[in-house]
Amino acid sequence: MIKIYLLTALLSTSLLLPSAATAQATKMTLEVNTGAPVLSLDYSPDGKRIVTGGQSRNITIWDAVSGEQMLVLKGHTDDVVTVRYSPNGRYIASGGVDNTLILWDAITGDILRKLTDHTDYVRDVAFSPDSKLIASASWDGRSIVWETFSGIKVATIDAHHDNVTSVAFNPKGTELLTASGDRSIRAWDTKTWQQKYVLLGHTDEVWDARYSPNGRYVVGGAWDNTARVWDTETKQMIYTFPAHVSDTWTVAFSPDGQLIATGGGDHKVKLWDMATGLLITDVSGTLHSAEVESVMFQPDGKSLASVSRDGTLKLWRMPTTDDRVAACMTTGMQQWSVRGEFEKTDDFQRRMDKKEKQADQLTRECRDKIINKFGNTVDWQAFVVGPYDADSETYLLQSRMFGDRYRIKVPPRDAAKVRDNFAKTSYGIPSFDVENNTVVLKRVDVTIPIDDYQKTYTIFR
Secondary structure, three states: OEEEOOOOOOOOOOOOOOOHHHOOOOOEEEEEEOOOOEEEEEEOOOOOEEEEEEOOOEEEEEEOOOOOEEEEEEOOOOOEEEEEEOOOOOEEEEEEOOOOEEEEEOOOOOEEEEEOOOOOOEEEEEEOOOOOEEEEEEOOOOEEEEEOOOOOEEEEEOOOOOOEEEEEEOOOOOEEEEEEOOOOEEEEEOOOOOEEEEEOOOOOOEEEEEEOOOOOEEEEEEOOOOEEEEEOOOOOEEEEEOOOOOOEEEEEEOOOOOEEEEEEOOOOEEEEEOOOOOEEEEOOOOOOOOOEEEEEEOOOOOEEEEEEOOOEEEEEEOOOHHHHHHHHHHHHHHHHOOOOOOOOHHHHHHHHOOHHHHHHHHHHHHHHHHHHHHHHHOOOOOEEEEEEEOOOOEEEEEEOOOEEEEEEEOOHHHHHHHHHHHHHOEEOOOEEEEEOOEEEEEEEEEEEEEOOEEEEEEEEO
16 A cells, blocks of 8 residues: 655644754655565666565565556565665665575566575675676675676675674675674675774664765764764764664765654664754654664765665655754753753853844854754765857856756866876865755865866856
């Protein structure tokens, strides 16, 4: 059964809310009852399809808008616990309790290869960014890497002291991340397959670990009920989110790196803010009735999908920048409104008389914090040179993050060299702002090599 919801609501800014967690900035936009517990999902790279796997032993591809079933893939002989699309959209990889990793043709549903190297169930799979490699995580304590096209084994990683629970490549394909029941997250060099670093801090089995879209951060979810975030440059833990009152099963970064979604054994899906370190909203409330096994953002960041052992696939609308600011302000006001242990009644009342002014100040501070930290989490520098307009002496720049709204002014004498050398661009300090409820780049100076010189230009809207 499919239910489509056309509901919209903004996060309330009421100061009477007992907690920011009680406000729901998201609303369910689609519900699919699959008929069996669902354990994993993924979006196709174009965001038009969702693939799921679970205790039906089959893999199902759904239309991401209508929720209609498009294709059923049959080949596993036990529960399917992981499914992933390749970045080029040509393949689907799946792993299950039958100890098998299967590579499928994503269009026809044909089985291309079965890999049976693991001696226990395959907990997770991941493709490299260029889709040329596929890695597994298994309960047998190993991660294995194969060439996708040939099936040739490239590497076997056997350095954890317990089961390997998740696996992920960083956006550049230079690192492979593994998480384990030994409470550690480890990064491996994809050229040498030697360990690069270890991220420690979880106090129970780590069940999921993912890179941010720009590769700067790693988030882990564990049976200690938390989600923890590390900076991959400093290797320092920067956040510990008290994510769930039961195990944290799944974590995911939004495509812009601003949000972290978590799902847990308490049946909940939650959203956390990378700029403020605060809970934005309890996404699902009581709408899931069993453990949430997997969450995944739509590639354009407009929706979040979750699947549960209750047999449902649900899609949720994402909060806006205003929702994030309101959540931050509400939490700040709750803290500010607590009467101090040694605060006199008159002093407390005088402070409460300034509540409206304090709320406005906190709103500005929260907004500035989101703007100022935007550049650290987003891969905003991924511009591509488009066509040149000789009359205005500008190149159109295209960006996955910002679309084609930006230009760079270049005199005709430098136009060909700027286009040829744009990949060598060095970016200055960007200026961001909020427009139409979204953080946008206002302008940034860039330096591009022209002949033997470095020339500075400005990217603007």
